[in-house]
Amino acid sequence: MPELRKDPIVGRWVIIATDRAKRPVAPKAEPPPPATVCPFCAGNEVYTPHEILAYRERGTKADEPGWRVRVVPNKFPALQIEGDLQKRGDGIYDKMNGIGAHEVILECPFHETSMANLTEDNIREILWVYRDRLVDLKKDPRLVYGMVFKNVGTVAGASLEHSHSQLIVTPIVPINVLEEMNGALEFFGYRGRCIYCDMIHQELATEKRIVLATPNFVSFCPYASRFPFETENIQKNEVDELGTVLRTILLKLETALEKPSYNYIIHTAPFDTQNLPHYHWHMEIIPRLTRVAGFEWGTGFYINPVPPEQAAQFLQETEVDPSAKPKR
Numbered sequence: 033m034p035e036l037r038k039d040p041i042v043g044r045w046v047i048i049a050t051d052r053a054k055r056p057v058a059p060k061a062e063p064p065p066p067a068t069v070c071p072f073c074a075g076n077e078v079y080t081p082h083e084i085l086a087y088r089e090r091g092t093k094a095d096e097p098g099w100r101v102r103v104v105p106n107k108f109p110a111l112q113i114e115g116d117l118q119k120r121g122d123g124i125y126d127k128m129n130g131i132g133a134h135e136v137i138l139e140c141p142f143h144e145t146s147m148a149n150l151t152e153d154n155i156r157e158i159l160w161v162y163r164d165r166l167v168d169l170k171k172d173p174r175l176v177y178g179m180v181f182k183n184v185g186t187v188a189g190a191s192l193e194h195s196h197s198q199l200i201v202t203p204i205v206p207i208n209v210l211e212e213m214n215g216a217l218e219f220f221g222y223r224g225r226c227i228y229c230d231m232i233h234q235e236l237a238t239e240k241r242i243v244l245a246t247p248n249f250v251s252f253c254p255y256a257s258r259f260p261f262e263t264e265n266i267q268k269n270e271v272d273e274l275g276t277v278l279r280t281i282l283l284k285l286e287t288a289l290e291k292p293s294y295n296y297i298i299h300t301a302p303f304d305t306q307n308l309p310h311y312h313w314h315m316e317i318i319p320r321l322t323r324v325a326g327f328e329w330g331t332g333f334y335i336n337p338v339p340p341e342q343a344a345q346f347l348q349e350t351e352v353d354p355s356a357k358p359k360r
């Protein structure tokens with residue numbers, strides 16, 4: 033059973049996941065040798081745990097081919113779904129059982145390593161799957177926060193190439209989310225305005241950091257980007273266009289930066305909050321072009337060699353067609 037332990041000074045929770053110790057302890061920088069059998073391809077369902085959800089063709093059965101997007105439990109889960117939280121003290125420390133969900137979303141049945149090379153419709157279905165899983169896991173009273181994320185490339189922590197993303201649902205609100213929400217609340221408290229809405233207005237007005245603006249989404253390089261070409265998508269209200277927006281941004285990044293390793297994360301409010309006047313769900317896309325080293329670890333400062341204005345201009349000028357048929 034994994035354990036959650038709280039750092040008593042900064043309040044950060046850490047997952048002590050003993051089962052995962054079986055995984056390699058000193059990851060190498062070079063890519064892993066290509067597996068002879070890809071466990072995420074259709075036809076190889078036997079290599080994954082039983083599916084939790086799949087969008088599949090009529091008449092096809094669970095754990096068999098015929099799916100378009102498929103969700104399975106992570107084979108090496110950081111958190112475990114069965115059991116009680118058992119929140120308890122340990123002297124001056126706090127801990128609880130590592131209860132939570134850790135799922136993998138297999139984004140396509142064929143062997144494709146780049147999400148940018150999936151159709152807009154395919155990407156839309158992936159987004160619906162994220163939503164379905166979050167709605168389902170929200171019902172679990174033990175769990176309070178869900179985050180979807182994606183690791184692409186070994187530098188970004190991916191161990192399998194087949195296009196996939198992950199979902200981790202936790203019994204505590206992660207510190208990075210708390211920091212965002214507290215910062216937004218503080219701004220709201222003394223200005224009476226939503227920082228995200230203010231950011232959208234100013235970014236649209238100045239245009240300097242905008243990569244893409246569609247009726248419901250704004251994609252821009254944040255003013256204080258930590259990493260070169262870091263991009264955020266913030267929703268204004270609807271989600272219809274996100275499939276197109278996401279494919280466009282990923283195509284731009286792949287074209288402009290020659291298929292970089294990257295992470296993306298989707299930040300939403302904790303499960304028990306709704307319609308916060310000061311917070312918006314958003315997506316952060318972080319190409320891994322620089323290494324996080326001693327200085328960053330020690331200070332929380334990041335050194336970004338590319339001004340976000342320059343990154344945004346470069347991405348804006350990189351022309352791509354999100355409706356183009358993927359080459360395969």
Ligand SMILES: [Zn+2]
Nearest residue numbers: 070073143194
């Ligand atoms: Zn595959």
Ligand SMILES: [Zn+2]
Nearest residue numbers: 226228229312
């Ligand atoms: Zn707002």
Ligand SMILES: [Zn+2]
Nearest residue numbers: 212299314316
């Ligand atoms: Zn965020």
